[in-house]
Amino acid sequence: MQRLSGFMRTYWSRGPAGRPTPRSLNVFMQRMWLLALFFKLLGSSWDVSWHFKWLRDDLAPPHLINTVGTGIAIGLVLAHSFTGYGVEKRSLRLMQLGTGIFVIAGPIDIINHRINGLDLTSWSPSHLLLYIGTAIMIAGVIRNWYRTYPRDGKLGWQWTAGLVALWAFMFEDVFFPQLQQEYGILEVASWFSGNPYGEQTLLDFAANQIGRPVDDIAIMHFAMPIPTWVYPVFGIAVCVPLLVFARMMTGFRWTATCAVGGYLAYRLITWPLLVVGTFPPSSPPLWLLPVAIAVDVLFLVKINGYLRAVLGAVVVTGVGFGALALHALALGTPLRLGSMTVEQMRAAYEAGDNLYTPPIAWWSWWVAGLGLLVTWLAAVALADRTMGLDTPRPPRISVTFAPEPPRDARGILLGTQADENAEPGVRTA
Numbered sequence: 001m002q003r004l005s006g007f008m009r010t011y012w013s014r015g016p017a018g019r020p021t022p023r024s025l026n027v028f029m030q031r032m033w034l035l036a037l038f039f040k041l042l043g044s045s046w047d048v049s050w051h052f053k054w055l056r057d058d059l060a061p062p063h064l065i066n067t068v069g070t071g072i073a074i075g076l077v078l079a080h081s082f083t084g085y086g087v088e089k090r091s092l093r094l095m096q097l098g099t100g101i102f103v104i105a106g107p108i109d110i111i112n113h114r115i116n117g118l119d120l121t122s123w124s125p126s127h128l129l130l131y132i133g134t135a136i137m138i139a140g141v142i143r144n145w146y147r148t149y150p151r152d153g154k155l156g157w158q159w160t161a162g163l164v165a166l167w168a169f170m171f172e173d174v175f176f177p178q179l180q181q182e183y184g185i186l187e188v189a190s191w192f193s194g195n196p197y198g199e200q201t202l203l204d205f206a207a208n209q210i211g212r213p214v215d216d217i218a219i220m221h222f223a224m225p226i227p228t229w230v231y232p233v234f235g236i237a238v239c240v241p242l243l244v245f246a247r248m249m250t251g252f253r254w255t256a257t258c259a260v261g262g263y264l265a266y267r268l269i270t271w272p273l274l275v276v277g278t279f280p281p282s283s284p285p286l287w288l289l290p291v292a293i294a295v296d297v298l299f300l301v302k303i304n305g306y307l308r309a310v311l312g313a314v315v316v317t318g319v320g321f322g323a324l325a326l327h328a329l330a331l332g333t334p335l336r337l338g339s340m341t342v343e344q345m346r347a348a349y350e351a352g353d354n355l356y357t358p359p360i361a362w363w364s365w366w367v368a369g370l371g372l373l374v375t376w377l378a379a380v381a382l383a384d385r386t387m388g389l390d391t392p393r394p395p396r397i398s399v400t401f402a403p404e405p406p407r408d409a410r411g412i413l414l415g416t417q418a419d420e421n422a423e424p425g426v427r428t429a
């Protein structure tokens with residue numbers, strides 16, 4: 001309590017965003033964002049599995065874990081907004097907007113479930129609001145880290161590592177709706193096996209919503225209602241440009257590989273935990289790793305950024321669809337799964353085929369490729385306008401640091417307001 005009291009007496013005073021902040025406080029507040037996003041990741045990823053097993057519950061454990069992360073995020077936004085410490089004005093505006101959208105989307109989602117019952121897809125409007133709000137909030141955190149996190153001495157590697165971690169959280173948030181297909185295909189397989197993951201109450205509820213008995217068609221409507229072209233097109237045309245922008249922002253050679261590798265490591269670690277806990281597992285998207293490697297390798301080619309976008313659209317689309325095909329073949333999933341009827345799927349399963357990877361519309365390669373060309377070019381243009389393509393990474397810091405406040409022999413803050421004068425030699429243009 002002494003530490004908390006000293007902390008509050010030292011720092012809890014009103015000030016404008018961009019206020020000179022002691023270095024230690026700046027680092028602490030930005031690291032707390034990583035903790036907030038980690039709790040949100042834990043809750044949201046468990047939540048998908050939960051809803052493929054049981055009917056929705058507003059106070060389900062995954063919701064509570066997500067709420068812990070959201071609570072930390074809200075607390076940070078309030079602290080930034082009131083004190084002005086540890087944040088730039090534009091970055092704070094993004095944090096406030098994103099958090100506001102997320103907070104508003106929560107009650108909207110609850111009302112949606114009260115009116116419409118079970119929400120059958122992670123692609124619903126109320127869910128999309130949650131993802132969009134989180135993405136805007138993370139964008140503010142990323143911008144703030146890029147411009148204000150110390151990058152001298154031992155903190156230099158943390159600037160890069162923190163940015164890569166934040167981009168991994170951003171990638172997860174944007175890719176998140178795809179979990180509908182990755183969990184859905186295993187839900188269908190479990191139904192065909194005679195041991196469905198979903199409890200009977202959930203399956204009855206889902207079937208009643210479309211006026212059917214619990215049969216193959218009802219299960220497909222519950223688990224796999226998304227067109228088969230969405231999975232590859234969204235994954236390549238929408239998610240890959242995030243990796244492109246992240247690579248340009250950090251300047252680290254293997255940014256995309258590390259961000260996606262970290263995301264996949266999380267999915268692979270939680271997979272057996274879900275199985276042991278008798279929750280539905282998912283189909284981890286291992287095909288994303290070759291895609292991320294391809295993005296990083298393309299940045300080793302010394303050409304104009306816009307020409308790289310044209311080359312990248314061709315190469316990454318080819319790598320993506322090739323990796324999807326290899327992933328399916330390696331796991332015994334028929335490549336023609338995306339064009340099968342539910343009756344054909346059942347027959348294939350009963351004949352020994354493994355339904356493990358989401359069904360793919362292979363004809364959609366050209367849609368994904370054209371989409372990636374447009375979004376990659378947009379990412380380059382945005383980076384050129386906001387950061388500069390040739391600006392050294394990390395860039396010069398954009399804030400001033402205040403002197404460290406006095407502490408006692410135990411390191412406890414003494415409770416005097418932090419000096420507003422910046423440390424000499426820290427201010428930059």
